Amino acid sequence: MFLGVDLGTSAVKAVLVDDADRVIDQASAPLELSRPHPLWSEQDPDAWWAAACGAITALRGRRAAELGAVRAIGLAGQMHGAVLLDARDRVLRPAILWNDGRSVAECAELERRAPDSRRITGNLAMPGFTAPKLLWVRAHEPASFARVARVLLPKDMLRLRMTGEHVSEMSDAAGTLWLDVARRCWSRVMLEATGLDERAMPRLVEGTEPSGQLRAEVAAEWGVPPGAIVAGGAGDNAAGAVGVGVVSAGRALLSLGTSGVYFVATDRFAPCPERAVHAFCHALPRAWHQMSVILSAASAVGWVTTLTGAESEGALLAEVEREAEREHGGSRSLVFLPYLSGERTPHNDPNAKGVFFGMTHETTRASLARAVLEGVAFALADGQDALLSAGTHIDDVTVIGGGAKSALWGRILAATLDRPLAYRTGGDVGPGFGAARLARIARTGEDPVAACPPPPLARVLEPDRALRERLLPRLELYRALYRALQASFSSAAKEPVDD
DSSP states (O other), X not given: OEEEEEEOSSEEEEEXXXXXXXXXXXXXXXXXXXXXXXXXXXXXXXXXXXXXXXXXXXXXXXXHHHHTTOOXXXXXXXXXXXXXXXXXXXXXXXXXXXXXXXXXXXXHHHHHHOTTHHHHHSSOXXXXXXXXXXXXXXXXXXXXXXXXXXXXXXXXXXXXHHHSOXXXXXXXXXTTTOEETTTTEXXXXXXXXXXXXXXXXXXXXXXXXXXXXXXXXXXXXXXXXXXXXXXXXXXXXXXXXXXXXXXXXXXXEEEESSSEEEEEEESSOOOBGGGTBEEEEOSSTTOEEEEEXXXXXXXXXXXXXXHHTOSOHHHHHHHHHHHHHHHTSSOXXXXXXXXXXXXXXXXXXXXXXXXXXXXXXXXXHHHHHHHHHHHHHHHHHHHHHHHHHTTOOOOEEEEESGGGGOHHHHHHHHHHXXXXXXXXXXXXXXXXXXXXXXXXXXXXXXXXXXXXXXXXXXXXXXXXXXXXXXXXXXXXXXXXXXXXXXXXXXXXXXXXXXX
């Protein structure tokens, strides 16, 4: 048996997988997000540990015998978060998360201090990344910065509690802006640009390598054998890719989680920072990947569900389906910009905001929700264009994440992206399954690519040409709206906010 633990933004999920690569069971525990100021996004690292223990306790209640046979554990997690520790491994402040936009000025300062940063890291300096967050803390919370002895990423904070080891791995470390991504090692230049050195960084391993052993007291609490191996694991997107077999060049996935990710595996480091495309290490040795990222995807569906007072996301999407049948594709004028947390690819604009355009007295709750589904699809189409302009070769695309459950959204995405979308058995399990696969490889030493086949194909959605023709005018309007509003987003961000 193998266990995957996935630290997400909204929950921690534990996934139990047997030796035949079958998901036996899974459990989750929710997390809360704190937004104390505009653009801020934070979480309490102690809450991560409590949720991880809660998810595994729930799993133990149903699967005690199977947990007692676990031979290795893999970790996956939300990327880019800054966990600041003092010399005694005490947390100095709430973790600053991936969707935090406060460090815009620090991004410019970082690139000024390290003019070669884009070549070294393969990426633009964006507020979501870890390094600019440390410059912000240094400028605004100097007392905390002076006490920083170690900086960890979210999943690696769980690892510290599990093993007592300060360790990270390549796929997650690549999202810090401190990694020399081509060489797969910490960059002295980038660390010095933020006033740090390698002593503040965790030891690096590959995602398929052991990183430590489970501490006896944790093993006893979880019902797992003491000394179980803890694998390097992966950032959430790389772990999701491992779970659906996106490990060879040209294979791709579309992840519809809190954020939206278009992930393409590559066999070399292939940066394209000018289009805000991410170039990171993969979780497997000698492998890399490219990503376009939007900051609101399935989270936008949850938001519109709450906004409109719908009973549930499922009920709202069913309502959208019924209205679509009556109106043959929804309102022709209603467009949604899904920039509820700003945007990354291709705009790199933390000041961008969510916008509904084209509402009338006839606008319904279902038409608002339909516009949200389309708006996220349009944002992902912008990301696909950025990837293709970077010379990226895309063979096939697998859809994963909670949003993969919506057949309507799948039809909209296939038509907007103009390519077939594959749905695989267990694709909604997500990064926890990939983490369990990495645990198995760390334990057995088997060939990483051979150990990560695609799960069985459930269905393929082909692009609907008629739907695509109806969507194209709205896609062009969507793009025109961002261009028209870009300056307004920026000027509005400079206005004082009433408390």
